[in-house]
Amino acid sequence: MLTTAKFLAQKFLKAANKFTRSELIQLQFGTHPKSMLSLEKMARLVFAGLFTLLISVSAHAQDVAVEESDVTLDRREYSPYLHQAHPDRVFWGDTHHHTSYSTDAGMIGNRLGPEEALRFAKGELVTSSTGLRARLIRPLDFLVISDHAETLGLAPMIEESNPLLLKDPMGKRFHDLVKSGRGWEAYNIWKESGAANVDPMPNTELQRTMWERIIATVDGHNQPGVFTAFHGFEWTSTPNLRNLHRVVIFRDGKEQAKQVVPFSMFDSTDPEKLWDYLEAYEKRTGGRALAIPHNGNLSQGLMFSVETMSGKPIDTAYAKRRMRWEPIYEVTQIKGDGEAHPFLSPTDEYADYYTWDKGDFGLNPKQPEMLPHEYARGALKLGLEQEAELGANPFKFGMIGATDSHTSLATTREENFFGKFSGVEPGQEHRFTDLISQDLRPDGDGSLNVYHWESTAAGLAGVWARENTREAIFDAMSRKEVYASTGTRMLVRVFAGWDFEADEVHRPDFATQGYQRGVPMGGDLSDAAEGQAPTFMIRALRDADGANLDRIQIVKGWLDKTGQAQERIYDVAVSDGRKIEPDGRCKTPVGDTVDISNATFTNTIGDAVLAAYWKDPDFDPAQRAFYYVRVLEIPTPTWLAHDRKALGVALPEAVLAEPNKWLKHQERAYTSPIWYTPES
Structure with a gap:
């Protein structure tokens, strides 16, 4: 919130307190009978709008910008959208994307650099x-070029x-190895050094040279309002072949990004050291940055x-x-879906979706006690427990979604x-x-092998914003x-509040009401009044070039009276007139139009649009909770x-043995959660 907004909010606080919340909203839109009175009351009008915005900001951390030019004291405006x-x-967009500048891409066949990756993302052939x-x-x-920080740009330099x-x-x-035709030998030397966490080529000058090349290309493709190209890189921490990777994204342009070089696992494998780097970047440049963890399942x-x-x-x-x-x-x-695991959520029939749970990158087999610390739903539940103990939630x-593509091509559709x-x-x-992850144990029996055919063509990030910048x-x-x-x-939107009504999800100003209330x-x-329970308004619209929708679900997690995290799934909207039972679940499957042999389906089942209103029937105001859609x-x-259809290829026997698992699926979207925290 701008300083102007804070100043006006403080200046007119006493005056605004004379109005009810509903009157404040009326004042904001100029419909209150007192709106056109004295200048003093005009000041109240200014504050009313700002006060409503401030309430909204504090409630859900919206960074709403209010410019001085937006504020008018002397007239009513006709347009409701000013x-x-x-x-x-x-x-x-795709926030996790590799080009030939990543050594594990360029050294094994990728010839396309950031230029081609960005042109492809912008729709070019x-x-x-x-x-x-x-x-x-x-x-x-938008696209983030997030090439690995480690020996950045080695293949193009060769x-x-x-x-x-x-x-x-x-x-x-x-x-010399590559030029003499021994490229795989060169790659394996590099790979073994990385596995041992030893930088084979500690040369900051080389890293900076290639980093600045990427920066120049990315900045050249950034077109505010049309296409956004982000500066970024991947920090590839893999202690003992366990995945702690993060993608770093900078909010800023080339002048700030050039002041640093990417932080690599050779600098440290500890995420807290990466946070030190991000903090130092912001202090040095005045810019902003964040990191995105991925692949907890490894x-x-x-x-x-x-x-x-x-x-x-x-x-x-x-x-x-x-x-x-x-x-x-x-x-x-691509390396599996990390929302839920059937072992952790045995009553969730949709939890076993591209589950990669054999081990890490081939050295250590998976143990059941690891799973709650690897999947998003388990982590969100752990976060509630930690918050109750620490007073802060580390997993909030x-x-x-993102691709992790190493081809320079951000392709996520099944036919592409x-x-x-x-x-x-x-x-x-x-x-x-091809083995994406190979069993590397000296006495390994291959049970840790993960093949490329087990990959999912995923994923993408959907971002709600006002402009493409x-x-x-x-x-x-x-x-x-x-x-x-x-x-x-697919388009998905959800709002939670205390006083939404069932028919409001169908209002044309659904979003305005969602943000205001x-x-x-x-x-x-927070601060549930006596007898209140959270109410939710949800809308979902199918991909214009994709499949109809089966259902909308709310996944709830909460702390019970003993302090243990629990979870439950509610079907809140289903297609084709099916029934949701009193226990909150629809027992009737949506159906199936897939013709596996021809790789086709029809939209003769499902709905193009689903909308839901839901009030938590089991809400306890004393219990911490989260809800996601x-x-x-x-x-x-x-x-x-x-x-198989397009290329006439023979599929692996393991695929043919389970055609319903591997040859058809139900794509999905997961929203960020909404959290409830008791006042105490």
Whole structure:
């Protein structure tokens, strides 16, 4: 909130207190009978609008900008949208994306750099590294080039025989191996160094050179209002082959980004050291940055651990600091879906969706006690328990999806999936046999192997903002007004408040009412009056080029009277006139129109639009809780079914043994939660 707003709010506080909340809203829109009276009351009008905005800001952390030019004291305005400040559009993008500048992409076949990645995201036709022409069905709105910080740009430097690289002894060795046709040997030397957490080429000058090349390309493609290109990188911490990776995103332009070089796992594998880096960046540049964790399912319980890397219990300071720097979590991507796990949620029939739970990156098998610390729903429940103990919630995150593509192509549709690496693009020999994670144990029996055919064509981030700019999109991420998609672009919106009525979800000013009287996804509720329970308004609209909707669900987590976290799922809207039973669940499946052999489906079932009003029937004002929305599409063919039809390829026997699991699925979206905290 701008200083102007704070000043006016303080100046007119006493005057505004003479009005009821409903009168304040009337004053804001100029419909109160006193609105056109004396200048003193005009001042009240100014404050009324600002006061309403301030209430909204404190409730759900909205960064609503009020300019001095917005405030008029001497006239009523006809247009009702002059002072509308709430987000009104969804912008779609990929926050986790690799080009040939990532060594684990460029050294194994990716020939496309940031330039091609950005052009592809903007909707242009691009030829892939294997010679296939590719294009998105619709352009994205934003992209983060997040190449790995570790030996950034090694492959392009080798390709061009960069003089700086040749001056570095290890750089020259890598160069000579590749140029002599021994590229895999060079890559394996690099990979083994990384696994041992030893920087094979500690050369800041090389890193800065390639970082500034990326910065120049990204800034050249940033078009405020049209397409947003973010500066960023991936910090690839993998202690003992356990995934603690984060993507770092900068809100700022090239002048700020050039003042630092990316922070790598060779600098530290401790997330708290990454937060130090982000804090130092902001102090040095006056800019802003955040980090997005991903793939808790490969972390062996470290991603949402209640201990620090040094083994100490996390404390209040840790909890606050983590949420300061990591407000959102990448809940779904190519390497599996991380919303829920069937072991943790046995009554959730939709929990087993692309579940990767064999182990880490091939060294350590999974143990059941790790799972609550790896999946988003389990972490959100842990967060409630920690908040009750610490007074701060370390896992109070919003949710997004991203690709983790290493092909430079952000493809998430099932019929247009170019895979994780260039070597597994459509039609390539190893598309089904490639091991994304290999059993590396000396006596391993292969049970930790994860094949590329087990990948999901996911995901995307949906961001509610007012404009397509770095500032607006970054700020939406910071306040968690975002949601995750497994690749589809369905529109989802949810508001929670204390006094919504059942018919208001159908109001044309649904969003205005939601912001004025409630909070959106990512927001907070508190101070429940006696007899009150949270009420929710939800809308979902199918992807214009995709499948109809099956159902809207609310996933609730809460602390029971013993302090233990519980969960429950409620179906709140279902398609095709099906019935929701008194226990809050619809027992009738939506149906299935998928023709697996032809990789087709029809929208003759499901609904294009679903809307829901829901009041928590089991609310206890003394219990901490969170609520998030999950929306499911009707069944559709997977990329494996499309591959078989389009390319005539033979699928793995494991796929054919379970066709209903691997050849069709129900795509979905997850909103950021809304939290309820008792006043005490």
